[in-house]
Structure formats: C-alpha cells, structure tokens
Amino acid sequence: MPVKAPAREQIPFRRSLARLAPEARRIIPRLVAGLGVGLSASVLAVLVPQVFRAIIDTLLRAGATPSAVVSAAVVVLIMGVLEALLTFLRRIFVLDPATNVEASLRVTLYRHLQLLPVSFHDRWGSGQLLSRAMTDLNMLRRWLAFGAIYLVISITTVIVGIAMLFTISWQLALIFLAAAVPISIYSFRFRRQFVAASRRSQDQAGDLATAVEESVHGIRVLKAFGRSREALENFTLQAEELRATEVTKARHLAVFSMVVTLLPELALGTGLMVGLWLAATNQITVGALAAFFATAAAVANPVEMSGALVGMALTAKTAIDRHYEVRDEPVSIADPKEPRRLARPRGALAFRSVRFAYEPSRSRSAERKDDGARPVLRDIDLELVPGETMALVGLTGSGKSTLLQLVPRLYEVSGGSVEIDGVDVRSLALSDLRRIVSVAFEDTTLFSTSVRDNVLLGASTREGPEAEALLQEALDVAQAHFAYSLPEGVDTRIGEEGLSLSGGQRQRIALARAIAAKPAVLVLDDPLSALDVATEERVEARLRQVLAETTTLIVAHRPSTVALADRVALLRDGVIDDVGTHSELLARNSHYRYVIASLDTAPRDLDSELEAGDLDDLEEAR
Template identity: 65%
Template sequence: MTKQTSFFQSISRLYPHMKPILPRLFMGLLCALLASVVALAIPQVLRVLVNESLQPGGATESVLMASLTILVLGIAEAGLVALRRQFVINPATTVETRMRISLYHHLQDLPVAFHDRWGSGQLLSRAMTDLNFLRRWMAFGAIMLVVTTLTVVIGVVVMFTMSWQLALIFLCAALPIMIYGFRFRTSFSKVTRQSQDQAGDLATTVEESVHGIRVLKAFGRSREALENFNEQAEVLRQTEIAKAKHQATFTMVVTLLPELALGAGLVVGVMLAASGELSIGALVAFFATAAVVAAPVEFSGMLLAMALTAKTAVDRHFEVMDSANTITTPETQRKPQEVKGALSFNNASFAFEDASDHPILRGISLDVRPGETLALVGITGSGKSAMLQLVPRLYDVTDGSITIDGVDLRDFDVEELRRIVGMAFEDTTLFSSSVRDNVLLGASERTEELLHESLDVAQAHFAYSLPDGVDTLIGEEGLSLSGGQRQRIALARAIAAKPKVLVLDDPLSALDVHTEELVEARLRKVLADTTTLIVAHRPSTVALADRVALLENGRITAVGTHTELLAANDHYRYVIANLVAEPRDLDSELSELDAEAEEMSR
C-alpha cells in the first residue's frame, strides 16, 4: 500500500492529467463563481427595494425596475450554471477515459507476479468505480468546493459591510464547524478507504463465483458461496452505514449552527432596527445574504465528503500506477543474427518474491537444440510449469540465465521475445470473441490459410460446425466449449503465432487418445523446425519428444531418450508409472458419433 499523504499531495498527482483541460475547468469555475456573485447581488437589490421603493410615496416604476432586475439576475444565474456544465463535463470525461486507458495499458505491462498478488475485483473497482468518481469530482466537486469557499468569504465580507454585529454572530458559528471539520476529515478518510477496499473485495468474490459457477453447482456449494457473499456484503453495508453516520453528523453540525446563528441574529437585528442603528432594508438584505451563504455552508458537508473520497480514489489509482514493471526491455537490446531457436538454461534458479528462501528451481542447466522437441516430466510440484513460464519472461530467473541462440532473454526486446516464443497453457484462457480472433491472436498475418492450417493441426475441426463457424462468439473465457475444445483452440493459437520456440504446458491433457494421436501426427510435421519444450503428464505425450528431461525437486536429474531413461533411471520409471491415465473428451466422442450417424443416414 502507498504511504499516507495529505489531501493536496494526493490531488496534486492529477495535475499532469488535468493540465490539458485546465482552461476549460477555469472557465467552468469562473461561470460558477459569477453565478454565486449574481446570487449575492439579489439581496442588495432587495435592500434598495425595501429602503426606497417600498417607502411611502415610492414610485411604482422603481418596484417594477427592481423586479425586472431580480428576474434578469435569476436568468443570468441559471445561464451561468448551464455554461459551467458545458465547460467542464466533456473535458472531465476525456480525462477519465485517458486515465482508464493508461491504467489498462499499465496493467498489461505489469508482470504476472503483480497479478498474482492482486484480486481482479480490486483492479476492476479502481478502473471503473474510482475513475468514475474522480470524473464527477473534477466536473463538479472540485469546482463547487472552491466556489462554495469563495461564496462564503465574499458573503461574510458583504454581511460585515451591512452590520458587523450580526456578521460577528454568524461568524462565531463557523468556529465549531472548522474544529469539527478537522475531526471529520480524519475519521471519514479512514472509513472511505475501508469502504472502497471492501467494495473491491466484493467485486472479486462476484467475479470468482461467476467464473467458477460450474464448480459451485457441481459440488452443491451455491449456498455456502451465497453465505460467504452475504457476510462480505453485510460488512460493506455496515461500513457504508458508518460512513453515512459520519457524513450525517457533519451535515447536522454545519446545518444547525448557521440556523442557530441566524435565529440569534434575527433577535439582535430586530433590536438594532428598533433602535435605528440598522435600516429595515439592510436587515432584509442581511438575512437574504445569510440565506445565500447558509446554503453552501450546508452543502459543504457533501463537498468535503466528495473531496476526501476523491483523495482515496487517487491514492488507490496510483497504488497500481506506481507498481514497477520489473520485466522490461533494456535500453541496449540484443538479438541473434539468425533466430534458430537454440534454448539454453544456464545454472538458472527461480523463486517467487515472497518466498525467496524457498526456490522452486535450483541450478537448472539444460540445452534444447534447434528444432528439437524436449519433454519435461516430474511429479506434481517439481517445478515444470514454473520452468516453462521463464522462457517467455512471464517471470525472470532469480539467478543464472536463459538464452536463445546465445542471447540472454533479458537482453531481448520483450515484444520481440514473445513473438519468438509461443506458449499454450494447460489451463486454457480464451477471450470473449470469435474463434477466428482467438486463434489469430498472436499471428503476424491474419490470413484464412493460416487460420485453417492451425485449426487442422490442432484437430479443432469442430469450429466449422459452430452456429457461425469460425466467427462464432465463444463466450467469456470460452466456457461454452468443452475442456478439450478449449485446449485445441489454445493449441491452434500457439501454432498460428509461428514461433521459433514453442512452450507447451501439457496442452493435450483434455484430449481423448484418438484425437491426441491425430494432433501429435500433425505436430511432428509442423514442429519439425520449431524448438519445443513440452510438459508431459501422460506417456503418450512423452512419445512426441525427441528427448526427455527429468525434473526432481527443482533440479534436472536426468536427460535422455524415453527408452534410455526408462532403462536406467528408477525415479523416471516411478514418474512414468504414475502419470495421469488417459482422459476421455466426451464432446469429441459425441461429435464423432454424430458424424457417424449423419454418414449412415446418407
């Protein structure tokens, strides 16, 4: 979390974003200020009206002129308020959009380690709720806070010119408000931050429940999920109630004290008018001005609450923006003269940031020759997936190095490296888009030929039988497809990228034996010139590889062909004997049965 900062320190960080729209904001502020000045001018017209036009013998024309003046001032005030909105709304939404795009861009750049620590709901609430509130504060809260303050100052000065005694009574009510305001600022800031963080946690729970709805239903845990959500929602409700109580108490104070001051001022004012020290017109004008000033004073509670919430929103926004991207492109980049795909691990070690004393990988030394397919095998938790994720620099090694064609991965341009290295994960992630867009996501040329070839290699022919073929929208995370179908789309995506180094994290685990054989046969041809590092959880996947590396407790303990290791290594035989049994992809089997039935019907 960020360190505690003052209100002005936090808000000042918005300056680079607000700088381009400052002229428009200033014009909006000027319009709002002029509207307040016009509102303060109306009581002065009333003073003249009471003292002169309403006296015995006063001219009717004077009354009509005063009424017309008040009407013009009222229209001018309304017009200035409308102008204020016109000046500020469009630029404020522009700033909101730019900040949201900047946040999204930064989230895309931040390493996977950052996303491991942050809940998606927290990031979502910062990208949507906090920035939406900042836009409303820039367009309204900030301007009105300045205008309210100036209105009160100008109004009090005008009140002193009419009657210093009455103005002093009114001013005395401001002292307790100021004292309580400091206490309110501290307590409200804490509860506001708590509320916004809890809202982010609640959003994370909703997202997890929606994405995991199949698991919840399958295990009959919908009720437990609801109870957990209900507890979190109740905690947030209590926080919001506490927040509302703080604001209600402050509003009561800033409303009650000025009203009491006006009541006391009325008694003193009548006495002053009776003694001739104050004219009736001045008395009417004073209380009309006091009414104009009292409105923004009462309004100040909400404006102060908005300002403090805006400070919290700024702090939360820059908590993310200040997070450093540790996986970056160096100033001086290197690139092999010819990318052949020779992949080497040179005494490489890796540990997560929060567990640096317990490295997952220790002193990995391994060479994968260009065009070779090497399988990684090992028991669960041996570090296979972590080792794969080091190749495209999703994480960086903590010691040693990894090279492609002799060049350290950290010397590559990151984008160039990820064009050279393609990856398919065991836990496939697809996007809410068409099959076409998902498959061609990393492709440099989005051609129909490449699309069809990639789908054919991955045996994803089912895509053509979807309602709209390859243009069918597959829904959020592809959950409308079976596990085997998702894996085949993900594999097609990796193939379409045409990488020189392909990293596969058990990409065939959800396929049935027949489909896997077809995929492997095509992969042997496609991967002939591609260096491939593949995690294998099944003997049939191991058979795809030219060589096998055995990973044990974060170390490479043996490298050789499947036959060599099977004959010479006891631990390898143990791992192979305990590899996962072949799964059945029921969707694939049903598709085949449908095809057979259709063929027979012909």
C-alpha cells in the same frame, strides 16, 4: 485466489491532488473558465439581497413611487437570467474535459496493467483492478466536473457573503461567524473518520467484485459440488461488511451535515432577535436587516452542502490514491535499452544456471516474509537443439510450469540466464521474444470473440488468404475440426473465456493459437491433457510435420506424451535430476520410473462430464 489489495499509508490530500496535476494540466483552461463563470453566478446570487435592501429602504422613505419597485424587479430578473446562463456555461465548460481526463486515465491504467509482470497479477484480485478502472475513475470524473468546482465556488460564496454581512452589520456578522468555530473543529475529526471509511468501502467493493467474478467463472464447480449455498453465505458476509461500511460513511456524513446545518440556523435565530433590537433602536435599517438575512440564507446553502462536497472530495482523494497505487507498481520486466535482434531465429534453447524464486507476498506478516523468497528452481542447466522436442516431467510442485514461463519472460529469472540461439532473452525486445516463442497452457484462456480471432491472436497476419490458410492449418494440426461445425463456423463467438466449449475443445483452440503464431520455440504446459490418446498421437504427428524446425519444450503428465519426445528432462525439487531418452531414463533412474508410474494414463474432460449433467458417473470416476 489473489489476495486482497495491500493497505497503504495515508497520503496528504495535497500530495494526492498533485499526482493528478499532469493528467489535468491540459484541461486547466476549461476548468478555470468553468470556475470563473460559476463564481460569477455565485456573486450574482449574493448581490441580489442588496437590491432587496435598496427596494425596502426606498419604499419606506417618504415620497416613494411604484416605479422604483419596477426598476428593482427588472434588475433582479436580469440578474436571475444571467445567473442561470452562467450556471449553464459552467457545466458546458467542465463536463467534456472531465470525461476526457477519465478516459485518458482509464486507458493509461489499462496500458500499465498490460506491461506489469504476471507476479503483480498473482497478487491482486481482478475485482480490485476493475473497481479502480471503472468505479474510482467515474467518481473522479464527477468530482472534477462538479465537486471540485462547486467546492471552490461554495468557499468563495461563503467568504464574499460573510464580507457583505460585515458591511451590513458587524454585530450580526459576528454572531453568524461564531458558528464557524465548532464547525472547523469538527471538520478535522470528520475528515479523518471519513477518509478511513471511504478507503475501506472502496477496497471492500473491489473484493466483492472479485468474489462475483470468481463465482461466475467457477459456477460449474460450485454447482457440481453442491457449494452454491456456501458461496452465497460467503458473498453475503462480504456484502454485509460493505453495507456496514457504507452505513458508517453515511453516519459520519449525516452527523457532519447536521452540525453544519444546525449551527448556522441557531446563529440565524439568535441574529434575528438581535437584529430586531438593532432595527428597533435605529442602529440598522429595516432594508439592511432584510438584506442581512437574505445574504445569510445565500451563504447558509453552500455551508449546508459543504458536508456532501467535502465527503465527495475525500472519496475522490481515495480514488486518486487507489489509482496511483497500481500506476506506481514498477514494470520489472521491460525491453532492454538497446535490444538485440535475431534476424532468422533457429530455436536453440538453453537454460544456464537458472535460479528462480517468487516475490514475497505483501499480505504476509513480517515474521513470514522470507517464505516467499525460497527458490523454486535451482541451478537449472538444460539445452535443446533446434527442432528438438523435449518433455519435462516431475512430481507436482517440482517447478515444471514455472520453468516454462521463464522462456517468454512471463517471470524473470532470479539468477543465471535463458538463451535463444546464444542470446539472453533479456537482451531481446519483448515483442520480438514473444514472436519467437509461442505458449499454450493447460489452464486455457480464450477470449469472448470468434474462434478465428482466438486462433489468429498471435499470427503475423490476421486477414486475407494467407491468414485463412494459416487458420485452417492450425486447426488441422490441433485436431480442432469441430470449429467448422459450430453454428457460424470459425466466426462463432465462443462466449466469455470459452466456457461454451468443453475443456478438450478449449485446449485444442489454444494449441491452434500457439501453432498459428509460427514460432521458433514452442512452449507447451501439458496442453493435451484433455485429449484421448489417439487424438494426441495425431496432434503430435501433425506437429512434427508442420513444425519440424520448431524447438518444443512440453510439460508432460501422461506417458504417451513422454514417449513421443526426442528427449526427457526429469525435474526434482527444483533441479534437473536427469536428462535422456525415455528408454534411457527408465533403465537408469528409479525416481523417473516412479514419476512415470504416477502419471495419468487417460484424459479427463471435466467440462464435458459436467455439461452432460451425469453427476453419478462423475462420482464413480472419483
């Protein structure tokens, strides 16, 4: 199971925002326009109290006429309509570009995930990647379209409003401003607490998504072994951890909102008493007093919203950090600067002093860090001539599957080289290499599309008569004729990961996919384990006919597969112990005889057994 996403050091907000600048640069004009009209609307809101001041002072003068009230009302109405129009334009300006940035970041992240090596995906849970691609970027879009713009508008409104308060009465303005001191002090504490809780929450959400995905994919196993209750309990614990973190976030935000709401209100209450005394002593006019509190109310609203806005900004900052954690992962397996080409690959495959060790897991403690660097393969020297079929056998954990994955560069050799036709595979473009080499794994992965699309996934052509002929041939070689009896034939959608099919059916579709690619080198990781011996023999016979010039390296877990190979390589503790024909190795190698004796003699299609629901027979099979 993939480990949880590694924890990272805290990054300053300014640095996180700078990472987003290249993506947001092209929408800056629209954002600036949205900010401009938003600021204009905010300034209008602050100016309205000044109209009230003029109305009140005018009416209190001797000889005031009703026409002054009408004129002021018209001015206020015009200002209100203009403010509403500017607010509408702000949304129009920023919504579309914000969604474009979200889409661009999502596509870029997906592209990077496709380029990252398999070792990266071994370390990361799929739910963590899913939450970064969906939830985090959705939050980032909402912050760009609303939070960031409104935060700047709120700050500007407060600054302009306080400046206007000072023009009305510096005594009252000082009282109101005094509330900002404890708010500023508490803001530093709030930021530290909220950032930590926000990061923990988003990581826990990713882990929870991973748990859901694993449970859905493994639902048959959970049901078959009666472990649904345990899975629910574990999920409940994770969900409770996330709930507790969300409550902690809400508590921090609630306390901060209380502080930024209560202190200005207390300042206004104090200011009211002082203001009445100032008005009574004729130090300010009644209109000025009314304008002061109307302006203070306009300023208090963005102050009260500052908690939510700051929280949204900090959550967006965490989303940016999580996004670029993945984007910063190096693409360690990439095309060479000057790739070589094999015009007509013959399929000669050679391993020259190959060594390989998995990368140390980042989740391990420092004292165990060197455990991941122990070599899995050591000094592998092996050659396959074009058109040869070689079986690779060995006990579990000897490194068979790992060796196969070095051929298409799913993993990179730690030392030595893998060569095709005398050319190091690292000298070939990945697209060319993976056209030359085709792979089928024991643990088959199919996509939620039609049988046709799955089989022709790696084919050079996917439409037209040539593709149809290729499809029929591949299904015939893999003995996957059952595809034609599905409800819609080869156009039947097979469901997520092909779970609507049995294990043996999935293996045959996966084998057909590898065959349809017409490779020069075919790498098979025991893809026939769920087939009966007779079907396996037919598949092997057809493979020899159709792919007579294809070099095949196959991990074998059954004697019947071994016997059909031209030669056999015995892998023992990460080294090649012996190479020869099946008969030769039986005669001279005692470890080979032990390995052969330990191999399965019959297939087991667990999926079919579980689909039938015959758990009693399954218990007997154990």
